[in-house]
Amino acid sequence: MEAYAIWNNKGGTGKSTIAFHIASRFAEKNPNRKVLIIDLCPQANASMLLLGGGLTGESNLLSLCSKPTPQSVVGYISECILNRTTPTLSNYYIQVSSLNDQMPENLYLLCGDGNLELMAPAINDEASRTPFPGLSDPWKWVHEIFVRLRSGLEDDQWTIFFDTNPSFAIYTELAICGATRLLVPVNADDSSRVAVKALFALIHGTVPPHPFFGNYTFASKIALREMPPPKVHLAIGNRFTQFKGAAAAYAAFSEATAEQLYTEYKSDSDRFSSRKKPPTNQKQFISKYVGELRDFNTAGVVAAHHGTPLSKMRQNYYPVHNDPDVKVNKSQIVAGLQAIDSVVADIDP
Numbered sequence: 351m352e353a354y355a356i357w358n359n360k361g362g363t364g365k366s367t368i369a370f371h372i373a374s375r376f377a378e379k380n381p382n383r384k385v386l387i388i389d390l391c392p393q394a395n396a397s398m399l400l401l402g403g404g405l406t407g408e409s410n411l412l413s414l415c416s417k418p419t420p421q422s423v424v425g426y427i428s429e430c431i432l433n434r435t436t437p438t439l440s441n442y443y444i445q446v447s448s449l450n451d452q453m454p455e456n457l458y459l460l461c462g463d464g465n466l467e468l469m470a471p472a473i474n475d476e477a478s479r480t481p482f483p484g485l486s487d488p489w490k491w492v493h494e495i496f497v498r499l500r501s502g503l504e505d506d507q508w509t510i511f512f513d514t515n516p517s518f519a520i521y522t523e524l525a526i527c528g529a530t531r532l533l534v535p536v537n538a539d540d541s542s543r544v545a546v547k548a549l550f551a552l553i554h555g556t557v558p559p560h561p562f563f564g565n566y567t568f569a570s571k572i573a574l575r576e577m578p579p580p581k582v583h584l585a586i587g588n589r590f591t592q593f594k595g596a597a598a599a600y601a602a603f604s605e606a607t608a609e610q611l612y613t614e615y616k617s618d619s620d621r622f623s624s625r626k627k628p629p630t631n632q633k634q635f636i637s638k639y640v641g642e643l644r645d646f647n648t649a650g651v652v653a654a655h656h657g658t659p660l661s662k663m664r665q666n667y668y669p670v671h672n673d674p675d676v677k678v679n680k681s682q683i684v685a686g687l688q689a690i691d692s693v694v695a696d697i698d699p
């Protein structure tokens with residue numbers, strides 16, 4: 351079973367938007383599988399989109415999170431820590447179509463929750479507590495909460511997607527530990543190239559390690575415990591087509607980010623998911639490890655606002671807040687869906 355963390359520790363690269371479009375389309379294309387989205391970002395943006403978008407998504411989210419036992423990541427992690435157990439997942443996830451009938455029936459959500467930020471110090475305390483008989487490594491036990499969730503699911507039936515927060519907080523660490531693979535949204539700018547370097551440093555550490563902080567890092571802690579980090583499966587160039595007038599400049603930026611990735615690949619290809627035929631030059635590397643999502647334009651904005659997958663959008667006028675008549679063109683829907691499908695085709699069950 352693969353579990354994909356959609357992660358980049360640079361904010362606003364499109365993680366939640368991609369989680370929404372890719373997971374829902376993957377579920378549509380794989381009707382015999384169950385697809386679980388675990389929203390480990392306290393902003394819960396992906397959850398809001400999946401739960402109907404706009405005010406509907408927000409109100410559905412609030413009702414799940416404000417139950418006496420929150421039906422969310424906060425409820426799930428709380429039970430783990432309070433009872434030192436692996437909770438029954440079905441007590442916490444929801445079938446997305448029960449609240450948003452535009453969504454396929456095989457899509458499930460362990461909902462995001464703003465209180466995840468408030469409970470983060472408690473998760474940290476639990477991870478750093480003194481070992482005692484019966485719990486010899488609290489750090490590992492806490493960081494494997496979602497590894498245990500995964501091993502409780504039937505291997506051949508489920509595929510998991512984590513949405514993450516850009517900060518490298520404890521809840522992001524839990525997502526990284528729970529994932530087998532990474533999908534890394536990048537934009538065509540210099541900060542994306544730098545963020546790619548940071549991503550490898552956070553998971554694999556630096557050479558040489560920092561003389562003082564080196565022993566405190568997440569990278570050194572997972573290495574010490576031989577916990578396998580997720581492998582980079584695909585970098586997703588998001589919105590590369592946004593600035594039409596400056597296409598050449600943006601192509602250069604995306605090339606620079608791809609070059610950075612290829613440098614990492616050449617230094618240790620084991621940090622990437624394997625391909626039948628490994629690439630031997632940068633061009634081949636890009637074709638195998640870099641996907642591209644165009645700017646979704648009005649169709650994408652309206653789809654997200656209504657919590658509707660692009661496959662269910664039709665050429666029409668849609669209401670968006672105070673504007674009752676936002677026009678969505680068929681050509682935009684088709685182009686957006688083609689881009690999503692080409693990325694989904696690269697995602698293994």
Ligand SMILES: Nc1ncnc2c1ncn2[C@@H]1O[C@H](COP(=O)(O)OP(=O)(O)OP(=O)(O)O)[C@@H](O)[C@H]1O
Nearest residue numbers: 361362363364365366367516589644645646647650
């Ligand atoms: N391909 C796209 N086409 C059009 N708009 C997009 C696209 N991808 C992202 N956006 C828009 O860019 C903004 C940021 O996207 P999103 O919230 O998905 O980023 P994020 O990486 O999840 O952010 P954060 O780091 O805060 O969690 C949103 O307004 C979203 O609608």
Ligand SMILES: [Mg+2]
Nearest residue numbers: 365366391395
């Ligand atoms: Mg987000």
